[in-house]
Amino acid sequence: MATATQTAGPEPVEKQPAGSAPRPTRTKRTFRPRTLVITAVAWLLAALFLAPYLEMIVTALRPADELRDRTYLPDKLHWSNFIDVWKESSLGDNLQVTLLISGGATVLVLLVSLPAAYYTARMRFRGRKWFLLLVLVTQMFQPTALLVGLYREFHQLDMLNSVWTLILTNAAFNLAFAVWILTAYIGSIPAELEEAAMVDGTSRFGAMIRVTLPLALPGVVTAVIFTFITSWNEFVMGLTLSTEPDKQPLTVGINNFIGAYTVQWNYLFAASVVAIVPVIVLFAFIERHVVSGLTAGSVK
Amino acid sequence: MSLKAPPVRRTRGGLARLGPLPWIAPVVLLILAVVVWPVIELIRTSFLNISIAGIVRGSAGTDKYKKLFDETDFGHVLLWTVLWTVVVVGVTMLVSLGLAQLFNQRFPGRRITRWALIAPWAASVLMTAIGFKWMLSRTAGVLNTVMIDLGLIDRSKDWLGSAGTAWPWMMFVAVFVSLPFTTYTLLAGLQTIPADVYEAARIDGAGAWQTYRGITLPLLRPAFLVGVVINLINVFNSFPIIWAMTQGGPGSDTATTTVFMYKLKETDIGESAAMSVVNFAMVVVLVLIFLKVSRWNEED
Numbered sequence: 001m002a003t004a005t006q007t008a009g010p011e012p013v014e015k016q017p018a019g020s021a022p023r024p025t026r027t028k029r030t031f032r033p034r035t036l037v038i039t040a041v042a043w044l045l046a047a048l049f050l051a052p053y054l055e056m057i058v059t060a061l062r063p064a065d066e067l068r069d070r071t072y073l074p075d076k077l078h079w080s081n082f083i084d085v086w087k088e089s090s091l092g093d094n095l096q097v098t099l100l101i102s103g104g105a106t107v108l109v110l111l112v113s114l115p116a117a118y119y120t121a122r123m124r125f126r127g128r129k130w131f132l133l134l135v136l137v138t139q140m141f142q143p144t145a146l147l148v149g150l151y152r153e154f155h156q157l158d159m160l161n162s163v164w165t166l167i168l169t170n171a172a173f174n175l176a177f178a179v180w181i182l183t184a185y186i187g188s189i190p191a192e193l194e195e196a197a198m199v200d201g202t203s204r205f206g207a208m209i210r211v212t213l214p215l216a217l218p219g220v221v222t223a224v225i226f227t228f229i230t231s232w233n234e235f236v237m238g239l240t241l242s243t244e245p246d247k248q249p250l251t252v253g254i255n256n257f258i259g260a261y262t263v264q265w266n267y268l269f270a271a272s273v274v275a276i277v278p279v280i281v282l283f284a285f286i287e288r289h290v291v292s293g294l295t296a297g298s299v300k
Numbered sequence: 301m302s303l304k305a306p307p308v309r310r311t312r313g314g315l316a317r318l319g320p321l322p323w324i325a326p327v328v329l330l331i332l333a334v335v336v337w338p339v340i341e342l343i344r345t346s347f348l349n350i351s352i353a354g355i356v357r358g359s360a361g362t363d364k365y366k367k368l369f370d371e372t373d374f375g376h377v378l379l380w381t382v383l384w385t386v387v388v389v390g391v392t393m394l395v396s397l398g399l400a401q402l403f404n405q406r407f408p409g410r411r412i413t414r415w416a417l418i419a420p421w422a423a424s425v426l427m428t429a430i431g432f433k434w435m436l437s438r439t440a441g442v443l444n445t446v447m448i449d450l451g452l453i454d455r456s457k458d459w460l461g462s463a464g465t466a467w468p469w470m471m472f473v474a475v476f477v478s479l480p481f482t483t484y485t486l487l488a489g490l491q492t493i494p495a496d497v498y499e500a501a502r503i504d505g506a507g508a509w510q511t512y513r514g515i516t517l518p519l520l521r522p523a524f525l526v527g528v529v530i531n532l533i534n535v536f537n538s539f540p541i542i543w544a545m546t547q548g549g550p551g552s553d554t555a556t557t558t559v560f561m562y563k564l565k566e567t568d569i570g571e572s573a574a575m576s577v578v579n580f581a582m583v584v585v586l587v588l589i590f591l592k593v594s595r596w597n598e599e600d
Contacts, residue, residue, distance in 0.1 A: 039407040045399070046416035049480075052431045053419055055442055059434065068440045112326035119323035122306055131324055133591075138335050140587040144537040144558050148565060148576045149338030152345050155354055172334030175327055187306065233424035235540045251426050255544060258430065265434055272430065276423045283422030284415055291488045294481065295526045298594035 053276060060269040067265055078266070082274065085267040093246040094253030095271075097163060101238075101249055102231040104167035109178045109227045110220070112171075117182030118208060122191060132183075136296050139176030143169065143237045151240050161247045166238060170231040177230075178223035181293040185219030186212060222289040225282050232279060250275055342580065345573035352569075364570040368578075373552040373560070380467070381536070381556040388471050388538075389531045392478040393524070399479065400486035401512075421480035429544035432473050436460055463553035466546050470554065473541050478534065482527045489523025490516070522595075529590040533583060557582075 059067075060081055062074040086092040120128060143150065150169065151160075159165045193215070194207040202210065213220070238249040245256065250271065257268045283290075346364055349357040368374060403414050420428055435443045436459045444456040459465045493516065501511045539558045542548055548555030548563060555563065557579050564572035 035405075035407055038402060038405050039409065042402055042407060042413045043409060045402075046413035050416050050419055052428060052435065052476075053423065055435055056427075056431050070440060070445050072442065072445070108330075112330060115322075116324040116327040119320055123320065124306060125320040127320065131320075131328070134328070134331060136591070137587060138331050140533055140590055141335055141583065142533070142537045144539045145576060145579045145583045146335070146338040146342060148345060148561065148569060148573045149340070149342030150334075151565070152341045152569070152573075153338050156341075168330070169334050172330045175330060179327060191306070229422060233426070235424065235426040251424055254430065255426060258433070258544070268430070269434070272427045276427055279424075280419050280422040283418055287415075287418055287484070291481075291484050295485060295523075295530065296594055298522065298526050 053273075053280075056269045056276070057273050059265055060273050062266050064264070064266060081266050081270040085270040089257070089264075089267055089271075090245060091250065091253050091257075091267075091271045094248055094250040095274075097166075097242075097247060098232060098250040098275075100163050101166045101170055101234075102228050104163070105170035105174065105231040106224055106227045108167060108171040109174050110224060113175055113178040113182055113223065114220075117179050118186055118212070120179070121183045121186035135176045135179045138173070139180070139294075139296065141173075143173055143234075147236060147240050150237065154241055161242050161244045163247070165241050166234075166249065169237050169241065170234055171227075174227040174230050177226055177293050180296055181223055181226075181289065182216065182219050184292070185216045189215045218289065222286045222293065225286045226290060226293065229279050229283060232275070339580065342573055342576050345570060346577045348570055348573075350569050352567075354569075360570055364568070364574040367568070368564075368571050368574045373555070377552055377555050377557055377560045380554075384467075384471065384474075384556050385532060385536050388474040388478065388535045389528060391471070392475050392482050392531055392535075393528060395475065396479055396482035396486055396527070397524075399483040400490060401516075403483065404487060404490050417483060418480050420477045421484075424540075425477050425538070426540040426544055428477055429473055429541045432469065433460065433545045436469060460546050462550070466554045470541055470545050473545070474535055474538055477541070478531055482531060485523050485527045485530075486520060489520045492523075493519045522593075525593040526590070529586060529593050533586050533590070536579075536582065536586065 058073060061077045061079065062081075063076050063078045066074045066076070086095070116131075119125075120131065154160050154162075154165050189212055194204070194211050197207040197211045198204060233251065234249065235251040235255070238252040239255070242248045242252065245253070248256070254268060254271055254275075257263060257271075347360055347362070349360040349363075351357055399417070403410065403417070432443075435441050438444065438456045438458045438461075441456070443459075444453070447453045448456065457465070459469050497515055497519070498511065501515055506514065536556075537558060539556075539562065542554060542556060542559050543562070546554045548559040552560060552563065557575060561572050561575040561579060564575055
C-alpha cells in the first residue's frame with residue numbers, strides 16, 4: 001500500500017481559493033498506481049450506491065409479463081408505465097397529498113423559523129440559551145418514539161386524516177434544522193451592514209429584507225430544500241395520522257401497494273422513481289450545508 | 301458550537317421594546333403543540349384503559365406496563381433492538397471511516413462519485429427498503445439472480461421469510477442508508493484537520509498507518525462521536541426498514557421495540573403507549589449523551 005514518502009493525509013483541495021499559488025510539483029497529475037486503485041474503488045462504490053435505484057428504474061420499465069423473468073434487463077421497455085401508474089392506481093391522489101404536505105410544511109417552517117433565527121442571531125435575550133436547547137432537543141426527537149402520543153392528540157382534536165395535521169407535524173419536526181442553520185447563517189453576516197443601510201434611511205425591517213436576507217440565501221435555500229425533502233420522504237406520521245387511502249401521502253400509498261394481493265411492482269417502482277429522482281437531484285445542491293445543520297454545528 | 305451569542309447591543313427601534321416573544325413564540329408554540337404535548341399524552345395514555353374505538357375507560361394504574369413486561373416476546377424484542385442498534389451503528393461507523401478516507405483523496409471524478417454516495421440519504425428510506433424487498437424476492441429478485449449466477453447459492457431463497465436471514469439483510473439496508481450521512485460527517489471532520497499537521501508528521505518520517513492512528517483518528521474524535529450518537533438515535537428509531545421488509549414477522553421475530561409498539565397499537569393502545577414510554581426514555585438518554593458529546597454550551 002502506501003509508502004512513507006507520499007502524502008499520508010487528505011489534501012483540502014476544495015477549500016483553496018481559486019487564485020491561490022500553484023501547488024508544488026509533488027502533486028503533479030500523473031496517474032500513479034495508487035491513484036488508479038483509489039479511482040477504481042471509488043467508482044465501483046459509487047455504482048454500488050446507485051445500483052438499487054437503477055434496479056428500481058429497470059423494474060419500472062418492465063412490461064407486466066416480464067416482471068417474473070430472471071433477466072437483468074427486460075426485452076421491451078415500457079415507458080408508458082410512468083404514465084399509466086397515475087391512471088391505473090390511486091397513487092395520483094397520494095402524490096397530490098404529498099405535494100401539499102411538503103409545500104405547506106416548507107412554507108410554515110420558513111415563516112416561523114426566519115424571524116426566530118433572525119432575532120436569536122442578532123440579539124442577546126433572557127432565555128436565549130434555553131430556546132436554543134429546546135430547538136436542539138426537538139431535532140433529536142423523532143416522530144417514531146412519539147407516535148402513540150401524536151395519534152392520541154390528533155384523535156382527540158378530531159384532526160386525523162387531515163392534510164393540515166401532517167403539515168403541522170412535518171413542520172414541527174423540521175423546525176429545529178431550519179432555526180439552527182438560519183441562526184448560524186444570519187449570525188455570520190455582520191450587523192454593521194444592516195446598520196449602514198439604516199443610516200441611509202432604510203427601516204430596520206427594510207434592511208433585514210434587503211440586506212440580510214439575500215446574504216443569508218444559501219442558508220434559506222438549504223432550510224427550504226431540506227424541509228421539503230424530509231416531509232416528502234416522511235412515512236410513519238402519514239401512516240399513523242391518516243387512515244383514509246386518498247388522504248395518505250405517497251410513501252404510505254406505495255407501501256399499501258405491497259399489501260395488495262398481487263403486487264404490481266412495475267407500477268410501484270414507476271411511482272417510486274418519480275418520487276426519488278427529483279429529491280436526489282435537489283439534495284445535491286445542499287449536500288455541503290446539511291452536515292453542519294444536522295450535527296447542530298458541532299462538526300463544521 | 302457555531303452559535304455564539306451576539307455582542308450586547310442597544311437598539312433604537314422597536315426590536316428591543318417588544319422583546320423576544322413575537323419573534324420566537326411561533327417556533328415555541330409549534331414545538332409545544334407537536335412535540336411536547338404528544339410526550340405528555342403518551343405518558344398519560346400508558347396509565348389508561350382505552351377501548352379500540354378510542355374511548356377512555358378509566359385508569360389502568362401500572363397494569364399496561366405489567367402486561368407489556370409479561371409479553372412472551374418482550375425480552376426477545378428488547379434483545380434484538382439492542383443487537384440491531386449496536387451492529388448497525390458499529391458497522392456503519394467502521395465502513396464510513398474507510399469511505400471518508402477514500403473520498404477525501406484526490407482522484408478523477410471525485411465530485412461525481414461523492415454525489416452518487418448521497419442517493420440513499422436523499423431517497424426515502426421506506427422506498428429504499430421496498431426496493432431491497434423486491435430485489436430479495438424469491439420469484440424474480442435480482443439479488444437472488446446475481447447470487448445464483450455467481451454460484452453463491454444453488455437456487456432462489458426466501459431471504460425475508462425467516463428471522464435468521466431477514467435480520468442480516470435488514471441490517472445491511474440500515475447500514476446502507478446510514479453510510480452517506482456518516483461518511484459526510486467524517487469528511488467534514490477530516491476537513492478540519494490542518495494540512496500542516498500532516499506535513500509535520502511526514503517530515504518526522506511517520507508512515508501512513510502511524511499518521512492515521514496518531515493524528516487522523518484522535519483529531520476525528522469529535523466528528524466520530526457525534527456521528528455515533530446521531531446514528532444511535534436514527535437506527536433505534538428506524539421503523540420503516542423493518543416495517544417495509546418484514547413487518548416484524550414472522551410473529552415478532554424480526555421486530556424492534558418501535559415495530560413492536562406499532563403492532564401493539566392495533567390491539568391495546570395503552571400497552572403500546574407503555575412501550576413508547578420505554579422507547580422515549582431510551583431516546584432521552586441518547587439525547588443527553590448527544591448534548592454532552594456535541595459540547596453544547598461550551599462556548600456560549
